[in-house]
Amino acid sequence: MRLVIARCQVDYAGRLTAHLPMANRLLLVKADGSLSVHSDDRAYKPLNWMTPPCWLIEEPGMWVVQNKAGEKLVITLEEILHDSKHELGAEPGLVKDGVEAHLQELLAEHITTLGEGYSLVRREFPTAIGPVDIMCRDAAGASVAVEIKRRGDIDGVEQLTRYLELLNRDPLLAPVQGVFAAQIIKPQAKVLAEDRGIRCVTLDYDSLRGIESDEFRLF
Known part of the structure; x- marks a missing residue:
């Protein structure tokens, strides 16, 4: 799992369009290829996301996440405050009540x-x-x-x-x-x-x- 805290702008283009203006956010990139964008006030729910199968293209100052349907999540990076990767290992699964x-x-x-x-x-x-x-x-x-x-x-x-x-x-x-x-x-x-x-x-x-x-x- 990759955790990136960055000042960024997020634009989604697909079946509809959505725009997140420049602000500090958490970018969560998982091993399955999914990417989600989080703020500090929405609990677990992301502001925007792209589920697999999709792929991430990193360019200077910009990330582009695209899926097979042609939908794109474009993240414009103004400043990266933190960037780390972590291996979480196998998930044992949820033990339910x-x-x-x-x-x-x-x-x-x-x-x-x-x-x-x-x-x-x-x-x-x-x-x-x-x-x-x-x-x-x-x-x-x-x-x-x-x-x-x-x-x-x-x-x-x-x-x-x-x-x-x-x-x-x-x-x-x-x-x-x-x-x-x-x-x-x-x-x-x-x-x-x-x-x-x-x-x-x-x-x-x-x-x-x-x-x-x-x-x-x-x-």
């Missing part, structure tokens, strides 16, 4: 809880920014990404939004719908999810545990 992990397992086993005709594609569906809890298909065969939380809040909706944005760039999957599933979903999270076209599903943990599997049933 026991109830949350069990919810994922149960929902995958009884995927029709989400709707008649739903079918499981796989759990922990890999993406460049982390695994989606469940990828499935609805009765019409459309792709559906499911994010599962014990308590659903705004951060969970934001996480699913980032997954959907990335997944919908894949023509083999798009259009991908989103389902935000939790035992309890906060009102603010529900409003945000509905505004973004994400369906909310409240999960009953005890009911899921009580569903009898018919895998080996003869009648």
Whole structure:
């Protein structure tokens, strides 16, 4: 991973255009080729980014990040304040809360809880920014990404939004719908999810545990 703190200007050109005026920012370049631009007041959320597959071209005073679709992130560097590289090693993965992990397992086993005709594609569906809890298909065969939380809040909706944005760039999957599933979903999270076209599903943990599997049933 490469960490660069620089006074820079950022311009994005693609399906739309975006401009960040000159300011001090953190540029994060990961081993997978992705680049994200961060400020000091947005928590984990980047101001702008480019996900792999993409490539970085470094020129004097300028970085150009481009992907196969022809989208470009142009970073004009006025001053570099810090530039370092770090090897983080293998990622052991996120260890989830026991109830949350069990919810994922149960929902995958009884995927029709989400709707008649739903079918499981796989759990922990890999993406460049982390695994989606469940990828499935609805009765019409459309792709559906499911994010599962014990308590659903705004951060969970934001996480699913980032997954959907990335997944919908894949023509083999798009259009991908989103389902935000939790035992309890906060009102603010529900409003945000509905505004973004994400369906909310409240999960009953005890009911899921009580569903009898018919895998080996003869009648």
